Amino acid sequence: MSFQIPRGTQDILPSEVEKWQYIEQVARDICRRYNYQEIRTPIFEHTELFLRSVGDTTDIVQKEMYTFEDRGGRSITLRPEGTAAVVRSFVENKMYGSPNQPVKLYYMGPMFRYERPQSGRFRQFVQFGVEALGSNDPAIDAEVIALAMEVYQSLGLKKLKLVINSLGDAESRKAHRQALIDHFKGRIDELCEDCQSRLEKNPMRILDCKKDRDHELMATAPSILDYLNEESRAYFEKVQIYLSKLGVDFEVDSRLVRGLDYYNHTAFEIMSNAEGFGAITTLCGGGRYNGLVQEIGGPETPGVGFALSIERLLAALEAEGISLPLIGGIDCYVVALGEKAKDESVVLVNALRKAGIVAEKDYQDRKVKAQLKAADRLQAKYVAILGDDELEKQVINIKNMTTGEQTEVPLDSFVSYVKEALQ
Template sequence: MTISIPRGTQDILPGEVELWQLIEQKARELCEKYQYQEIRTPIFEHTELFSRGVGDTTDIVQKEMYTFEDRGGRSLTLRPEGTASTVRAFVEKKLFGSANQPVKLYYMGPMFRYERPQSGRFRQFVQFGIEALGSNDPAIDAEVISLAMNLYKEMGLKKLKLVINSLGDKESRIAHREALVQHFKPRIHEFCSDCQNRLEKNPLRILDCKQDREHELMSTAPSILDYLNDDSKAYFEKVQKYLTQLDIPFEVDANLVRGLDYYNHTAFEIMSDAEGFGAITTLAGGGRYNGLVEEIGGPETPGIGFALSIERFIAALKAEGVNIEMNQGIDCYLVTLGEEAKDYSVGLLQQLRLAGISAERDYLNRKIKAQFKAADRLKAKFVAILGDEELKNNKINLKNMETGDQVELDLDSFVSTFLEMQQ
């Protein structure tokens, strides 16, 4: 019986995984420049964390979570996103007391959502995200957005669109909420059951409904921008000013809402404008979530962050035809002739690797011609040829695979000589 991979998951094989590693490396390097530090949280958490932190009116909580009971009868959930876990760790480990404020964190790892698999959407997917906790400065909103944009640009993406909105402060959201209720209530029976449940709990979530997005009331719904008070307007204007100062183009979309119930002020999405990318164009999304730390049991602490999918990142690179040469080849391949030379090469290979040289040898007892073919497949820059006769004479031949030049070197000093040649 053949056991196949679960639906909505994928194997990332050699030849593909190198691109993943490069993106992860770029993300880590960029976070170091921006002074964000890595945090690693459990893959599963208590279910209550996500129902409170993500919001019980969201599709994630209502439909998409992998939830199970452990042997102690506790309800646990595979993490569907990274913000709630990061904030939980921030509260539980009392990072709000850190001398360095704001606390700037990043995470990278698998997330899980039970949704219909399609292009760019998996049930297990990998997110990279950042969270900045402790600052109300709109400049850090711009910083968070700029980090995401710079990561995409450093990998060669050009066809990007940044869309931003303001959800306002608490006062503004209450005013907007009342207007939304009045707008939708007379005809709420025409909407799906999810929207009917959201009307009183969180009417803003109706605007994010995929099933009823073509309903005529959607296009005429009250805009949050019309309900921003003076403080919220000033905040949003500052964010736009800083983005302009950072030379980051953007569009304002009053209909943009985010999946968390506790988002406020800045909300944003980065989309791919590449032709043929697919129906799901969003690459990254985030926003400010003042109030989330308190909801999870911490002190009043403002926060902002974003998350991006590595899978969609790679899809965007392919859609734009960005050519990234991944396999740079190895430094040296050892070709051996004879049993004594083959035995000696085991230790010689170790010496090369300990000296920082990427090296390989044959393990299949292949003939010399087949060993050279293996070296070509590995894109070896040099091939070192060692036979029993050379071993007796303390010699080894080194061939430059690009030029074809070949030199004879002393075996005792081969590793140090090879290192000098690389400099």
């Protein structure tokens, strides 16, 4: 019987893993500079957490969650997104009581959604995201957006478009909600079943419909920007001022609503304009979610954050033809000739590794020529050749694979010689 990988998942093989590690390290370094600390939450949570936070009118809850009953009869869901779990941890661990406010966190890990697999979209995918909890300052909205842009730009991406919008506060959204109902209700039967079910529950979600995005009613729908009260309008204007001061280019898109119910005030998406990137251009999305902490059982605490897909980031790099500056190859390959030399090579390779040098040797009893070919495939910077004759004289031959220069050095200074040569 043969086994195949489940649909919508992928094996990340050694040849690709280094790209992931590089991207992850760039993201970690940027978070460190912005003073965001890593948090790690479980891969599964109680289902009720996502029903309350993400919203029961969203595609995620209605169609995409991996939910099952455990042996104790509890409903468990593989996390479809990261914010709800971070906020749950924030509340459960009383991080709102920390003297360091706002609490600035980042996470990285697999998420799960039962979607139709396509380019850059998987059923198991990896998200990197940040959350800043505890501040109503529009400056931190701008900081979060700037951090997201810096991740992409640090990796070399240039064909990016940032769009922002305001979803307003509760008062603004209430007025906009009624305007949307009035706009759609006379012709709601022209739209899909999802839109029809959302008309009374959450009409703003109609604007996020993928099936009816080109319907004329979408283009003429009332703009949230026309219903912002004075406070919401001033907040949004301040976010734009800060972004401009930070040198972050953006466009205002009044139709941007985001796909999760917990957003209010600032909402944003970063897209790729690279030719041939694909129909789904969104790389990253986020915004402000005042009220989510209370919904999950905590005190009134404002929050703002974003999440981005590592898979889609890699696709954007490929679309722009960007190669990451990966450090490939090994430092030293030890070639052994003869049984005594082979035994000694085990000790030498171990000594190299303990000195912080990336080293390898032959484990298949190959001939010298085959060992040298193996060293070449591994892109070894140096090859050390040890035979029984050299062992008797307590010397070893070291070849610089870049220049071809070969040097005989005493065996007891072998490790220090290689270390110095590499530096």
